[in-house]
Amino acid sequence: MNSSVLEQMFKPTSIAVIGATDTPGQPGRIVMENLLKGAFLGPVLPVNETREPVMGLESYSEIDTLPITPDLAIICTDADSTPFYLAELGKRGTQAAVLLSHGYFRFDRDRREVQRATVMDIAQAHGMRILGPNCLGFINPSVGVNASLAHREALPGRIAFVSQSDSLFTSVLDWATSKGVGFSHFISLGDRYDINFADILDYLNNDPGTRAVLLYLETISGARRFMSAARALARNKPVLVMKSGKSEASATAAAAHSGMPPGSDDVYDTAFRRAGMLRVFDIDSLFDTVETLARAAPLKGDRLAILTNGGGPGFLATDALLAGGGRLAELSEETCQTLDNELKGDWSYWNPLVIKSGADADMYARTLKVLLDDKSLDAVLVMHVPSIYADSGQVAEGVVRACRRTKKAVLTSWLGIDDAAGARSTFRKAGLPSFFTPDNAVRAFLNLVQYRRNQDLLVEAPPSLPDTFQPDVSRARLVVNEALDQQRQVLTVAETTGILKAYGINIPETRTVPDVHAAVRAAEEMGYPVALKVESPDIRRKTLAGGVALDLESDGDVLEAASAMMQRLKTQMPAARITGYTVQRMCRRATALELMVETATDPVFGPVVRFGQGGAGADLAQDVSTALPPLNMNLAREAVSRTRVAARLHDAAGRPLVDVDAVHLVLVKVSQLIIDIPEIFEMEINPLFADEDGVVALDAHVRIAWSTATGTEQLAIRPYPRELEECARLKDGSVVDLRPIRPEDEPDHWEFIEHMSPQDRRFRFFGNVGTLPRSEMVKLTQIDYDREMAFIARGQAPEGGLKTLGVARAMIAPDNSRAEFAVAVRSDLKRAGLGRLLMDKIIRYLRSRGTGRIVGEALADNKGMTELARALGFTVTKDFDEDIYHFDMALDGTRLTPRDATPDTSADSTC
Secondary structure, X not given: OOXXXXXXXXXXXXXXXXXXXXXXXOHHHHHHHHHHHOOOOOOEEEEOOOOOOEOOEOOEOOHHXXXXXXXXXXXXXXXXXXHHHHHHHHHHOOOEEEEOXXXXXXXXXXXXXXHXXXXXXXXXXXXXXXXXXXXXXXXXXXXXXXXXXXXXXXXXXXXXXXXOOHHHHHHHHHHHHHHOOEEEEEXXXXXXXXXXXXXXXXXXXOOOOOOEEEEXXXXXXXXXXXXXXXXXXXXXXXXXXXXXXXXXXXXXXHHHHHOOOOXXXXXXXXXXXXXXXXXXXXXXXXXXXXXXXXXXXXXXXXXXXXXXXXXXHHHHHHHHXXXXXXXXXXXXXXXXXXXXXXXXXXXXXXXXXXXXXXXXXXXXHHHHHHHHOOOOOOEEEEEEOOEOOEOHHHHHXXXXXXXXXXXXXXXXXXXXXXXXXXXXXXXXXXXXXXXXXXXXXXXXHHHHHHHXXXXXXXXXXXXXXXXXXXXXXXXXXXXXXXXXXXXXXXXXXXXXXXXXXXXXXXXXXXXXXXXXXXXXXXXXXXXXXXXXXXXXOOOOOHHHHOOEXXXXXXXXXXXXXXXXXXXXXXXXXXXXXXOEEEEEEOOOOOOOEEEEEEEEEEOOOEEEEEEEEOOOOHHHHOOEEEEOOOOOHHHHHXXXXXXXXXXXXXXXXXXXXXXXXXXXXXXXXXXXXHHHOOOEEEEEEEEEEEEOOEEEEOOEEEEEOOOOOOOOOOOOOOOOOXXXXXXXXXXXXXXXXXXXXXXXXXXXXXXXXXXXXXXXXXXXXXXXXXXXXXXXXXXXXXXXXXXXXXXXXXXXXXXXXXXXXXXXXXXXXXXXXXXXXXXXXOHHHOOOOHHHHHHHHHHHHHXXXXXXXXXXXEEOXXXXXXXXXXXXXXXXXXXXXXXXXXXXXXXXXXXXXXXXOOOOOOOOOEO
């Protein structure tokens, strides 16, 4: 479906209301009132069977009698008649409809699916987009459209609010109106038969009237599309999300309400973080934080200084900061000395910085300037308690003067109601965020800190994996396939050990034996001391069940331990099937930490990796962080940092007590394992010993199942597509590697652009450009492989060494209908056939994914690109007004099989 129809939906020039009526309280009446009392200038066309006028407007009994084809149709009739009206609208050419009809099933899933299929079959046949059903519609103040059942108008503004909940739709509208908060869009999604969060996020990303986006959601569908759209939007605009279902009970209720699988809240939380969005937990935080993001300078770190004329509020703010995991800035000696000179000793000598209660505007301004010059802090919270000795409005003006040239974030909290109203108005005009209470101010600061961290996940260039990590995928795949052939879900110890070793995860020598006598022989051959573990498909936590014995030093110890073990299991778990024993060489590491790495399959986001404290007390500790694969070393490091056990990986001075890189690498290896073999739906390594000598897995369990997913389809984020790598030969016989771009190519890409002449840069970027800002280079090298592709050619550069020689890009529409290409090669390597090679690669790739067409543009004097486009079969047209050439090529739109998509193997093109 064409996503550009959303522009027509949310900014229509004409609207038909199906089921319009004069009967009070009916949806058709409420919508008509909202449309006619607003500022919408286009025609509103009532449609009802009686043809009676509605609110003074002539009505029409049938769609084909309408005088014009409406851009938008709002259907307010019952659900049974909706398919008829949709079909009639489709025949007429209307492509956007909002379903405000009654009678759509939500809790009866079978009947809901029948209704959905009926509606969507008609919509898809006519290329229509559907909002709803079971929604309240939308409001777009910028064009005066209130196509909703809301009880009031939304004020105009630059924030978009998108809600899955009708009640939140009306509640937030009330709240925002009372606070004077305006919106670019106010959208209720309802049951999302067609238009979902991903569609709306893509639309808002391209909407110039939207500067920030607020979401309320309960569940999502299509995790990969959602993640792609969210990551794309979050790179350009702040995205805040409020989600219900933090508890299991509310998650289950929300899932039933939406008709979708619930998913784990910690996985949702991880997905929001990975997408660069910020999660908040109440409406006040939602709007306080978006205002702070809009007004405050971007944070460079998380160190906060608190300046106040009242000790009590300052101490409460400090408590709130530390309780929320924030950091109190340590003022430098130079700053303390300067403050002492400025304030003549009349201050607290520490942070929070408390000055005298009667401090006037000059004292606040002088103190704040000193703080803002201190490099040991990143932001300042300025607070003021009402005092008869100083005018709070004048103090506010002094704060504004002190902040005029600073690049640091400054937040304010003026306590009081009437006395502080003028000060808050001063701060709003100056663009400084202001809060009624210290708690709200600190909470907003902590949200800013978390937002910066989430954004860092989008812009950090992760390091490559060590060259030593070369997993034996075939070996692991063979193990899994044999178990599947035997219709087993639980892998044996030997099979699990084989898979771990295939992925370079260290595990002590381990043998599985059928009985205690074989266990004694294995221990003798292996060498004492050993550990003995019972083997049973019914026992997962063997330690808790009493099925593990450690530090056995002799044959007698093994026999005695096995006998005691069997007695305990007969009493505690009499139904457990005992299939034998595992004998493992003891791994004695006195200072090792017990960690845990596990995988699971979430019903919404697919495979996840979890890390935390391990050992027998893991369940009690509840110290676990969740990560979405694919993982690199930076993402693994971030996941580890979110656990309490992470503090034990370093000493008080920050020196590592364990090989932390080895810990992070295990997470990366496990992530790659479940990517390579999607049949592994559950895996646990516990305990994972970690010390300064590295890591070793002492125990592991793997469960498998037949998977309908192929390749990486089961992942919420598409990993690096290694299968697209190939090598090719240029005209002169030299060899180049063609592969998708990676984040770690960023340094090399700077050099690549430096080897482009000023004219070639103008051709590529459609203007004279100097050095690109790093934010732009990050976008060029850190791409979402699901909706964008960039192939680079790497080979020997004229000056020596392997370098990036050229790049071809394709920006793909979310609906895969078209892709826009760009290609560039080093200026000193023209006429070598590199541009054609790259374009051939990008065209083959787009055909393989079923993209409809490929388009591009070039400046009129870019003769080389125009010649290449013609040679490749593009239709070339010239826009004389803009003085540019347009290139267009229809692809067949059919997804190729992997065999069809393989590279050309002719001698001239590959090596």
